[in-house]
Amino acid sequence: MAEPPIETPARSEAGWGRAALIYGGAALVGTALLEAHQRRTAETAFPPVGRFVRMGGSRLHVLDVGSGPPVLLIHGVGSSILDWIASGLIDALTPHARVIAIDRPGYGHSVGSSRVTWTPRRQASLFAALLERLGVPEATVVGHSFGVLPALHMALFRPPAARALVLVGGVFFAGSTVAGAGGLLPSVPGVGRVLRSTVMPSLARAAMPSLIRRMFAPDEPTDAFNALFSPSMASRPSQLHASLRDIAAMEPAVEQLSSRYGELAVPTTLIAGEKDQIFPTASQSARLAGACPHARFVPIAEAGHMVHHTDTARVAAAILDSLGSGVPQAR
Numbered sequence: 269m270a271e272p273p274i275e276t277p278a279r280s281e282a283g284w285g286r287a288a289l290i291y292g293g294a295a296l297v298g299t300a301l302l303e304a305h306q307r308r309t310a311e312t313a314f315p316p317v318g319r320f321v322r323m324g325g326s327r328l329h330v331l332d333v334g335s336g337p338p339v340l341l342i343h344g345v346g347s348s349i350l351d352w353i354a355s356g357l358i359d360a361l362t363p364h365a366r367v368i369a370i371d372r373p374g375y376g377h378s379v380g381s382s383r384v385t386w387t388p389r390r391q392a393s394l395f396a397a398l399l400e401r402l403g404v405p406e407a408t409v410v411g412h413s414f415g416v417l418p419a420l421h422m423a424l425f426r427p428p429a430a431r432a433l434v435l436v437g438g439v440f441f442a443g444s445t446v447a448g449a450g451g452l453l454p455s456v457p458g459v460g461r462v463l464r465s466t467v468m469p470s471l472a473r474a475a476m477p478s479l480i481r482r483m484f485a486p487d488e489p490t491d492a493f494n495a496l497f498s499p500s501m502a503s504r505p506s507q508l509h510a511s512l513r514d515i516a517a518m519e520p521a522v523e524q525l526s527s528r529y530g531e532l533a534v535p536t537t538l539i540a541g542e543k544d545q546i547f548p549t550a551s552q553s554a555r556l557a558g559a560c561p562h563a564r565f566v567p568i569a570e571a572g573h574m575v576h577h578t579d580t581a582r583v584a585a586a587i588l589d590s591l592g593s594g595v596p597q598a599r
Contacts, residue, residue, distance in 0.1 A: 310500035316377045317349060318369070323397055325381030329371040330398070334362030337591040338404045340395065341369040344413025344437075345511050346502050348376030351412075354496040355577045360584035365591060368402065370395065372415075374510025376501070386513060388414075388521045392421030396429035406431040408590045412576060413437050413546075414514050417521050423534050424525070432590040433536040436583060437549045437573050440556045442523045469503040476502065482545045486570060487578045529559040536563040537586045541571030541579075549573065 318331035331349050339361055341352045349369045352358050361367050372391060373380025380386050395418060399407055409430040411419035416438030423430040476499045480489055501507065538557050540549035550567050557565035566586055568579050576583045 310498050310504065311377075314350065314496075314498050314501050317353070320377075321398060321401060323394060323401070325383055326373060326394065327379045328373075328394075328398060329377035330402075331358075331369040332366070332402065333358065334365055334367045336365045338366045338368060338399070338407040339587060339591070340399065340404075340407040340409045341367065342395065342409065342411040342415035342418055343369075343372065343375070344411075344415050345514050346375075346507070347412075348501070350376070350496040351493075352576075354490070354492040355574075355583075356492065356580045357576055357584055357587075360580060361587060364588055365408075366404075368399070368404070368407065370398065372418075372510070374506050374513070376507075379506075380510075386510070387517055388417035389421045389425065391418040392426060396422055396426040399429050408432040408434065408587065410434040410587055411436065411438065413439075413573065414518065416440070417518070417525070420525055420532075423532055423536075424528050427533065430534055432534050433532075434539065434583075434587050434590050435536065435553070435556075436539045436576055437541065437544060437547070438538070438553065438556075439518060439547045439549065440522055440529070440552050441526055442519055468508055469500075469505070472503040472508060473499045483573045484578065485545045485572045486543050487572060487574075489574075490577050493574070493577055529556060530561070532560045532562060534562060535590060536560055537590055538563060538565045539575060539583055539586055540565075540567060541573060541575040542567050542569050543571060544573045544575075546573040 316329055318329055321328045321330050329349065331353075341349075341357070343349070343351050348371050352369045358367050358369065371378035373384075373386045373394070384390055395409075399405075406428055407430065409419045409422055409432070411417070411433075413436075416435040419430065419433055419435060420440075423433055480493075480497070484490075484493075502511075536557075538553035540553040542550045544550060553565050554567070557563040566582070568575050568582060571579050
């Protein structure tokens with residue numbers, strides 16, 4: 269009787285390797301299916317609050333309410349129109365102004381054209397074209413956090429669109445962003461798509477409570493924010509892609525912009541919480557105010573990065589001041 273073949277270590281290792289690939293692939297597929305279900309559930313729970321405007325290959329989710337001088341609201345990384353609603357700013361402004369809030373490409377319910385790399389400058393061009401489509405020749409442009417970068421690009425490169433700026437909790441000079449090697453792998457084509465659809469959403473959701481506490485510190489997150497911010501919406505693959513894209517774009521954008529700040533010709537209000545734990549926005553805002561001939565800095569003591577939530581009345585007052593002429597007045 270022939271002896272049974274002896275399995276060599278090489279064959280055994282190859283078998284285990286194939287098994288690992290099969291089970292690993294199955295786990296990734298299962299995780300992707302679970303995340304897709306979570307995404308659909310979140311989008312049902314947090315439906316669009318505005319209407320859709322098609323701009324070329326993009327579909328923008330736009331909330332357009334109130335009447336009077338137009339104000340354009342541009343949110344930051346990981347956010348959406350709902351952040352402006354939760355802050356109370358839209359309710360504070362609509363009795364006095366026409367408020368236009370947008371989900372930036374990849375965020376909320378907006379879908380950006382896949383043919384475009386959505387740098388801050390490209391976003392600025394899109395938002396200027398949107399205002400034109402809506403019959404708005406010029407607006408006071410309000411940006412929070414990353415949203416200050418498209419706002420600045422609008423004022424510098426599409427000047428008819430921005431008649432005044434209100435820049436809240438912004439970074440304006442290099443050396444203070446969180447862009448780094450950690451964001452590179454998820455941006456690699458193919459690899460990034462797999463990670464964003466499988467393991468990254470759950471990792472992002474796990475990190476959010478700590479990040480949100482830092483964003484609001486020294487205050488606590490507000491009840492309105494907790495009600496309208498959805499970790500499942502913020503961790504969808506499309507929104508993770510947009511967030512990583514924007515974080516990677518911050519440093520190059522401020523490096524390019526910083527030499528042009530002296531050319532800002534529109535009234536500019538800079539607002540920052542002096543206790544911001546995300547970025548040194550107070551010192552950055554003070555520095556920018558010194559570089560711009562038409563700028564004024566409004567520091568808010570004992571406030572953090574989400575100053576528009578915790579000091580809504582002061583931020584709203586600064587925006588309403590900017591609707592007049594000249595340099596906005598601090599309050």
